[in-house]
Amino acid sequence: MELDLTVELRKIRLSSPVMPAAGTFGFGEEYAELYDLSCLGALVTKTFTLRPRSGNPQPRVWETPCGLLNSIGLENPGVDVFVAEIFPRLLRFGVPVVVSVYGESAEEFGEIARRIPKEAKALELNLSCPNVPGKPSVLSAEEIFSRVAAAREAWPGELWAKISPEGDHLASAKAAEEAGADAIVATNTFRGMAIDLERRAPVFSNILAGLSGPAIKPLCLRIVYELCKALRIPVIGCGGITTGQDALEFIFAGAHAVQVGTANFFDPLAIPRILKEMKEWLGARRVKSLAEVRGCARKR
Ligand SMILES: Cc1cc2nc3c(=O)[nH]c(=O)nc-3n(C[C@H](O)[C@H](O)[C@H](O)COP(=O)(O)O)c2cc1C
Numbered sequence: 001m002e003l004d005l006t007v008e009l010r011k012i013r014l015s016s017p018v019m020p021a022a023g024t025f026g027f028g029e030e031y032a033e034l035y036d037l038s039c040l041g042a043l044v045t046k047t048f049t050l051r052p053r054s055g056n057p058q059p060r061v062w063e064t065p066c067g068l069l070n071s072i073g074l075e076n077p078g079v080d081v082f083v084a085e086i087f088p089r090l091l092r093f094g095v096p097v098v099v100s101v102y103g104e105s106a107e108e109f110g111e112i113a114r115r116i117p118k119e120a121k122a123l124e125l126n127l128s129c130p131n132v133p134g135k136p137s138v139l140s141a142e143e144i145f146s147r148v149a150a151a152r153e154a155w156p157g158e159l160w161a162k163i164s165p166e167g168d169h170l171a172s173a174k175a176a177e178e179a180g181a182d183a184i185v186a187t188n189t190f191r192g193m194a195i196d197l198e199r200r201a202p203v204f205s206n207i208l209a210g211l212s213g214p215a216i217k218p219l220c221l222r223i224v225y226e227l228c229k230a231l232r233i234p235v236i237g238c239g240g241i242t243t244g245q246d247a248l249e250f251i252f253a254g255a256h257a258v259q260v261g262t263a264n265f266f267d268p269l270a271i272p273r274i275l276k277e278m279k280e281w282l283g284a285r286r287v288k289s290l291a292e293v294r295g296c297a298r299k300r
Contacts, residue, residue: 003279003282003283003287003288003289004288004289004290004291005017005275005278005279005289005290006289006290007041007256007257007290008256009122009158009182009183009234009256009257010158010182010183010233010234011157011158011182012096012121012122012157012158014041014042014096014257015038015041016039016040016041016275017041017247017251017256017257017258017278017290018039018040018041018247018257018258018259018260018271018274018275018278019040019041019042019043019044019098019257019258019259019260019271020040020043020044020259020260020261020264020271021044021238021259021260021261022044022045022046022047022100022124022126022162022259022261023046023047023072023100023261024260024261024262024264024265025043025044025046025264026046027045027046027086027089027090028043028090028093028095029089030268031264031268031271032093034268034269035269035271035272037093037094037095038094038095039271039272039275040095040271041096041257042095042096042097042098042121042122043090043093043095043096043097043098044098044100044124044259045082045086045090045097045098045099045100046076046100047074047076047100047101047102047126047129048076048078048079048082048099048100048101048102048112049074049076049078049079049101049102049103049108049112050078050079050103050108050111050112051078052076052077052078052081053073053074053075053076053078054075055072055073055074055075055076056071056072056073056075056131056133056204056205056206057205059071059203059204060072060073060204062194062203062204062209064192064194064211064213064215065215066213066214066215067192067211067212067213067214067215067216067240067262068211068212068213068262068265069192069193069194069203069204069209069210069211070131070189070209070210070212071131071204071205071206071208071209071210072131073131073132073133073206074102074129074131074132079101079112079115079116080115082099083115083116083117087099087117087119087120091119096121096122097119097120097121098120098121098122098123098124098160099116099120099122099123099124100124100125100126100162101113101116101123101124101125101126101151102125102126102129102132103147104132104135105147106143106146106147106149106150107150109125109147109148109150109151109154110150110151110153110154111154113150113151113154113155114154114155116155118156118157120157121157121158122157122158122159122160122182122183123151123155123157123158123159123160124160124161124162124185125147125148125151125159125160125161125162125176125181126162126188127139127144127147127148127161127162127163127164127172127176128162128163128164128187128188129188129210130164130188130189130190130191130208130209130210131206131208131209131210133206137164137166137188137191137210138164138166138167139164139167139172141168141171141172141174141175142175144161144163144172144175144176144179145175145176145178145179146179147179148161148175148176148179148180148181149179149180152179152180152181158182158183159180159181159182159183160181160182160183160184160185160236161173161176161179161181161183161184161185162184162185162186162187162188162238163176163184163185163186163187163188164187164188165186165187165188165189165190165216165219165220165223165239166190166191169186169187169223169226169227170226170227170230173186173227173230173231173235174230174231177231177232177233181233182233182234183233183234183235183236183256184227184231184233184234184235184236185235185236185238185259186220186223186224186227186235186236186237186238186239187220187223187224187238187239188210188238189210189211189212189216190210190211190216190219191208191209191210191211192208192209192210192211193207193208193209194209212239212240212261212262213240213242213261213262213263214240214242214262215240216239216240217239217240217241217242217246218240219239220237220238220239220240220250221237221239221249221250221253223239224237224250224253224254224255225253225254225297225298227254228253228254228255228295228298229254229298234255234256234257235254235255235256236255236256236257236258236259237250237251237253237255237257237258237259238258238259238260238261239261240262241258241259241260241261241263241274242260242262242263242267242270242274243273243274243277244273244274244275244276244277244278244279244280244281245277245281246274247260247274247277247278248278248281248282248293249297251290251293251294252293252294252295252296252297253295253297253298254294254295254297254298255294256294260274
């Protein structure tokens with residue numbers, strides 16, 4: 001029997017458990033030249049905001065041992081350009097599109113959610129960006145509740161809430177669940193920084209930047225493990241996933257699906273390779289479906 005990798009979420013089904021993490025896959029065009037994007041569970045867009053944003057000054061990325069610091073600052077042309085020009089291009093790939101959005105208030109989240117075409121497979125709320133000058137990346141549970149509730153009212157389809165790994169992640173995720181989120185994406189980046197010795201100053205204009213990549217995998221895995229125990233809604237794991245084995249660790253911890261971010265930069269074929277490695281590992285052990293092993297590490 002074929003290995004069944006389909007994922008049943010609250011309102012949707014994905015044909016694959018692996019998808020790119022927001023902001024790390026462009027609009028898929030470069031990757032579509034390298035491999036067939038139908039292997040993606042969904043194509044998750046970069047985060048869009050109500051109005052265009054030019055993002056933060058350079059430098060915006062900085063390598064660290066086993067990780068990457070970024071301070072992109074949500075550069076994007078605004079939701080209306082996304083809807084009119086970019087979304088139709090993404091649909092051409094024939095892959096479900098998950099749209100990531102960010103608002104500075106509950107009202108803004110509601111407004112932007114109303115403008116997203118219903119053909120989008122899901123809406124992912126970025127509740128955790130560490131790179132917006134003057135804005136906290138760690139929201140209180142009350143702020144999360146009101147933002148998710150506003151989007152929930154405006155968007156009837158599948159709704160994902162992407163949380164920060166910092167602060168009280170359990171309270172954040174529970175607030176999103178109570179406000180009507182269908183899944184939690186855990187997690188965004190950790191706040192870090194780097195200092196340029198010659199300039200005797202922080203590397204990034206915003207001082208802080210988001211740390212991603214293999215360095216954060218054990219931290220995110222722990223958070224996913226805890227969330228899967230505490231929540232009723234599915235969790236989508238994200239943070240440092242680089243190999244099929246990494247992805248399976250998140251599934252064994254209880255995640256329904258995974259997102260791959262930084263690995264796309266150092267290996268553009270990361271997603272198809274991760275899928276192949278997952279299939280090989282599971283196939284060699286005669287596992288028939290992901291459902292058979294999901295959360296198995298919690299049952300001991
Ligand atoms: C260059 C870069 C840009 C990112 N842009 C976004 C974004 O627009 N929206 C978002 O929610 N997360 C964004 N992220 C965070 C990733 O989606 C992901 O949550 C994080 O990098 C952890 O996963 P990873 O270790 O696999 O990269 C970005 C990360 C990087 C490295």
